[in-house]
Amino acid sequence: MTPAPGKGLTPEGHIAREGSLARVPDAFRTVVAAARERLPEVYGTRLDSAYLYGSIPRGTARPGRSDLDLLVALRDEPTDADRQAARALGDALDQEFAQIDGVGTLLFGRERLLSDLERYDLGWFVACLCTPLLGEDLAARLPRYRPDDPLLARETNGDLALFLPRWRERISAAEDTEEARRPLVRFMSRHLVRTGFTLVMARWRGWTSDLAEMAGAFGAYYPERAAQLAAAAAYGHDPVGDPAVLRSYVDDLGPWLAGEYARVHGVKAPRPETAG
Template structure:
């Protein structure tokens, strides 16, 4: 981690227990900040919080307020994203090859008990791992179209959608080929490069998505290309190669 980001990480570590109280089990960093590739003033701070109970609406409001507070106080970051899950869900059998893998292999412990000690030793060439991480893209696309249609017709409103969808597509493209590559990474550019080695006809699209995941634009044409072209193709190819992710409760 670069020195520039240590104050905001220290602030997050100190404020999370105050924000969530006894309901907090543990917290993690993921993304460019713990990886050491974050850019001052451009990268966001990505957190995952494990609670002792199922997250309620009040917990999501707390996470949003804490993120807004950190974002306003520290110019080094451009936004904060916080994922909330219960400890039991992260350790559940149904999430073993999805959220469990994410915590164990792509997250850096920030405070509390590290759940990775209770999770399996994962292998990147395990087919169920690829299927259960991102084999549900087809289910996301209708909701993505709804979010695009509901967004204000401004670049400012579209940029967060471009960032989120770009990252999701790049990560999905990477896990599609992960068993063949036999490794994993959380660097968007590396993910796109690895994907492109197996799907050269889509290499340029994935490289652009990786760039927009780091520096999003508010171009509606980018969003349309995601839900009308790259996304549907990727969902079909994923189902052909790995099958479809098992549906979770409420999906």
């Protein structure tokens, strides 16, 4: 059953910013404090701002199972050395703090995050899904967002077709073990569920980051695919290493979802790294 309108929204109908430092579970406060302390040491005066996103600032993280997700904005465009530094910091935090299962860091220049091209993708991500950790909160320079805006749906997930060939390459290159396949299943499951949800977000008239709730919203409008997305939501939390799951994603669910998304919302505007 579709929830009442307004879920995850402000009284004015905008997507409410999710997460806050106050919601960080006690088990994760030390690792968040370490990230806040070390990021300025890594990037110095080039650091513009930093954010948490994902389950930790939402308060739903599970010790030993959840990763630490960071978004870092620099005053200029990041270099390969900056990305290597982010990986090194993530590896150090992962080794030091047993309560996290990995660290993922998104690294961008401030100008790109505030650009017109990214206003309904990375800009929306910062304004709605990121919790300020350090520096100026760039959300103050971005608009308010509504779930029924077709531009938001197109720009957030209208590029699934571009990812599918890359996913096939990653699957082929992975070791033939369950351990190697589980991270791929987790990542691809989450991506597909979120894409399925934004496909129907305008009709559902709300916002959620809960994978099961996303799949349920999708299934109300596409019952013939509901079981597939519900299974993907479960694998997003507890992945399996079954190669058949990965094949179904790139040969069946993924292509269908990419085609339906393009039909309903159109295709995401090309970025410099994807144009041509």
